[in-house]
Amino acid sequence: MKSIPISILIASAILGISFIIGCLLLSNQESANEPTQVAQEEVTSDKALMTIHETAEYLSMTEEQVMSIIRAEQQSFTIAGSFDGKMFPFIKVQDELFVSRIELELWVQNASTYHRRYINGQMQ
Structure with a gap:
């Protein structure tokens, strides 16, 4: 060996x-x-209102995409004078937007049910 x-x-x-x-x-x-x-994640899930940054993280989107959805729905509402379904749930305090976490979950369900499409800042 x-x-x-x-x-x-x-x-x-x-x-x-x-x-x-x-x-x-x-x-x-x-x-x-x-x-x-x-x-x-626990802090975000316990908060009633989230910032746009927190909302974007919660939805796995960018802040720009979230703002694009808000602008598209606002534009659609302004043009038509009404809106079918549930609009993105935000409130504006001074110059900052906040989003209701609970209402956001309902909005996601509604937008998913009706297969909403947001392309180039407009609802399709």
Whole structure:
């Protein structure tokens, strides 16, 4: 039987220990990030009103897309004088828009049911 040189055994041991330490560091990093995300989601889900930024995150959209929906529905209402279905649920306080979380969920259901389309800032 051939003997394995001691340098190969030492190198293998160092490599194995490095691998284990690296895995432990990565798992600690991931678990440290999770509470922040969970805490942020809990805050958003407990709030009655959300900012446009929070609303965009909640809907997995950009702020520009949310504002485009609001403008499209407002334009449609202004032109027609009425609006079929549920309009995007926002209120304006001074110059800032806030969105009702509960009403937003109802709006999503309504918009999904009627397959609304928002293209280039207009309702289709």
